[in-house]
Amino acid sequence: MNNKFTSKEIDFLxxxxxxxxxxxxxxxxxxxxxxxxxxxxxxxIHAFKRRIQETQLVEDKFVCMLFRISYxxxxxxxxxxxxxxxxxxxxxxTDRGIWQRIEQDVYALVFWDYDNKNQAKKILNSIKxxxxxxxxxxxxxxxxxxxxxxxxxxxxxxxxVKALDHAxxxxxxxxxxxxxxxxxxxxxxxxxxxxxxxxxxxxxKSLELDKKNTVLINSLGVCxxxxxxxxxxxxxxxxxxxxxxxxxxxxxxxxxxxDLTNEKKKAIPYLKKAHAIDNNIxxxxxxxxxxxxxxAGDIKNALHHLNKALELxxxxxxxxxxxxxxxxxxxxFSKAVSNFTKAIKINPSDAVSLSGxxxxxxxxxxxxxxxxxxxxxxxxxxxxxxxxxxxLETINKxxxxx
Numbered sequence: 001m002n003n004k005f006t007s008k009e010i011d012f013l014x015x016x017x018x019x020x021x022x023x024x025x026x027x028x029x030x031x032x033x034x035x036x037x038x039x040x041x042x043x044x045i046h047a048f049k050r051r052i053q054e055t056q057l058v059e060d061k062f063v064c065m066l067f068r069i070s071y072x073x074x075x076x077x078x079x080x081x082x083x084x085x086x087x088x089x090x091x092x093x094t095d096r097g098i099w100q101r102i103e104q105d106v107y108a109l110v111f112w113d114y115d116n117k118n119q120a121k122k123i124l125n126s127i128k129x130x131x132x133x134x135x136x137x138x139x140x141x142x143x144x145x146x147x148x149x150x151x152x153x154x155x156x157x158x159x160x161v162k163a164l165d166h167a168x169x170x171x172x173x174x175x176x177x178x179x180x181x182x183x184x185x186x187x188x189x190x191x192x193x194x195x196x197x198x199x200x201x202x203x204x205k206s207l208e209l210d211k212k213n214t215v216l217i218n219s220l221g222v223c224x225x226x227x228x229x230x231x232x233x234x235x236x237x238x239x240x241x242x243x244x245x246x247x248x249x250x251x252x253x254x255x256x257x258x259d260l261t262n263e264k265k266k267a268i269p270y271l272k273k274a275h276a277i278d279n280n281i282x283x284x285x286x287x288x289x290x291x292x293x294x295x296a297g298d299i300k301n302a303l304h305h306l307n308k309a310l311e312l313x314x315x316x317x318x319x320x321x322x323x324x325x326x327x328x329x330x331x332x333f334s335k336a337v338s339n340f341t342k343a344i345k346i347n348p349s350d351a352v353s354l355s356g357x358x359x360x361x362x363x364x365x366x367x368x369x370x371x372x373x374x375x376x377x378x379x380x381x382x383x384x385x386x387x388x389x390x391x392l393e394t395i396n397k398x399x400x401x402x
Contacts, residue, residue, distance in 0.1 A: 010287050012222040012256060013249045014191070015215045030168035034068065034106060035161050035186050039195070044102040049157050051098050052110055062097075062112040062146050063120050064156035066164040067128075069105040070138040070172040080105065080135075087130045091123060108157065117145065124175070138172035140164060145177065149209065162186040180209035184216060191219070196226050214240045218250050225257060233257055248277045252284050259287065264295040275305075285309035286319060299326055317347040324356050336360040351381035355388045362395045371395050 037045065052064065069080055084107055088099050097111030109127075114120040128139045142164025146156045159178040166185050167176035176182065187202030200223035207216050221236030234257045240250035255270030271288045279285065289306035292298040303326065310319045324339035340357035343350050355378035361371035375392040382388055 010256060010259075010290065011283055012225050012253050013281075013283055014219055014222045015249060028169065030165060033165050033189050034066065034103075034168075035165045035189055036193075037103065038158055038161060038186075039193075042102070044100065045157070048098075048100045048102060048108050049154055051100070052157060053154050055098065055110070055112075057112055059112070060147065060153075062110050062156070063114075063117075063124070063143055064146065064160040065109045065111075065124060065141055065143040066102075066160045067107045067109065068140045068164060068168070068172075069107070070140065072136045072138065080107075080137075083131055083134055087127055087134075090130065091127050108160070110156070128175075140167050140172050141175040142167050142182070143175065143177045148178065165189070180206045180213070180216075183209070184213075184219075187219065191223070196223050199223055200227070212243055214243050214247055214250070217243075218247070218253065221250070221253060225253070225260075230257055230261055246277060248274050248281070248284075251277070252281070252287070256287060259291060259295075264291065267291055268296065279308065280312060282309055282312040282316070285312065286316070289319070290322060293322060293326060299330070302326065315346055317343040317350050317353065320346070321350060321353045321356070324353060324360075328356055328360055331363075333360050333364050349381060351378040351385070351388065354378040354381070355385075355391055358395060359391050362391070362398060365398070368395065368399050372399050 055062075081101060084099065084101075088097065088109070092111050096113045097109060099107060099109040102108050111120075111123065114123060124141065124143065128141065131137065131139060142160045142162065144151075144156045144159035144163055146153055148156075148159070151159060159182070162182040162185065163176045163178040166178075166182040167174040169185075170176070183202050183206035187199045187206060190196075190202060191199035200220055203216050203220040203223065207213065207220065210216060217236050217240050221233045221240070224230070224233035224236060234254065237250045237254040237257065240247050241254070244250075251270055251274040255267045255274065258264075258267035258270060268288070268291050271284060271291060274281070274284045275288060285305045286309040289302045289304075289309060292305065293302035296302075303323070306319050306323055306326075310316060310323075313319070320339045320343035324336050324343060327333070327335035327339060337357060337360050340353040340360065343353040344357065347353075354374045358371040358375035358378065361367045361374075372392075372395045375388065375395050378388045379385070379392050
């Protein structure tokens with residue numbers, strides 16, 4: 001039963017790229033990520049990307065921009081389409097660019113025929129200023145250059161979308177030009193939504209632009225770990241430690257990988273190293289307690305770290321469950337009952353605690369009917385677990401002979 005419960009509820013750790021560069025700025029994640037539309041492209045997006053692809057230019061350079069309009073006063077909404085068209089005509093004329101509304105209050109614009117990037121930025125600022133002076137609005141902008149690195153012409157739209165989400169972290173009137181961090185943020189968003197393989201692809205793209213970014217390397221390793229590619233995950237975490245030997249998150253993650261590959265002699269030293277750096281991280285204390293108990297049979301050290309984990313997260317049914325199993329092994333039945341009961345109150349579907357509580361009652365010949373009910377539920381939750389089945393059979397026999 002040991003291995004089944006040691007790893008499946010223990011998480012890889014991942015730094016969040018929301019801690020973007022300048023700590024003096026107030027940074028807040030956007031409520032709505034425009035990049036979510038990239039997973040389910042609309043007709044408007046298809047049409048605009050086709051227009052980009054079909055645009056023939058003497059010089060193959062342009063900038064693609066996405067504008068998100070925010071009204072400072074709810075009662076001040078006007079026809080932004082007409083305002084955008086008017087501004088477009090004044091600043092660019094029809095032969096220097098194309099534009100289209102792609103979503104409510106979100107506009108895409110591509111323009112060319114500029115001498116250099118500084119001039120293009122002045123044109124961008126002119127568009128924003130003319131629109132803002134006409135109506136009381138904020139305009140958040142993401143922009144992407146073409147050509148840029150190895151990205152294709154058609155990629156410029158997606159890159160501008162990612163840059164717009166990047167800009168949104170800095171407020172409703174910010175402008176960001178697409179870079180490695182824009183990709184990183186999009187990767188984090190995909191990760192958050194559960195698209196792990198897609199996130200790993202974005203992290204790889206970002207690393208092509210920022211090769212020694214340890215946060216990115218760790219994030220890629222986490223994706224590989226979640227995808228079951230443990231050797232590749234191990235390589236990434238080792239890369240982080242080659243750059244920064246004290247990076248606690250990758251030390252922990254490498255220890256977790258060694259746990260998953262049943263290399264106890266390597267797992268525990270990495271976790272001890274992480275603990276020595278910071279003993280106030282719940283996942284580190286939980287994994288150390290788990291390893292000491294299930295893999296090393298060291299109950300004293302296991303309880304030390306589990307108790308610390310419980311201090312850090314008082315509502316952890318996982319920690320209470322393991323403490324219940326330790327108490328059950330030591331024939332401390334009242335402690336076992338207490339810990340399993342607390343765990344079940346937090347997580348009524350905790351099959352391990354239900355079965356453990358049933359076993360504690362059965363050994364003491366107490367509450368046999370309740371024990372039977374708990375044991376039966378644990379088997380229903382995990383029908384392939386032979387330990388649960390054996391406990392249920394034992395309780396059932398006692399129940400029938402009573």
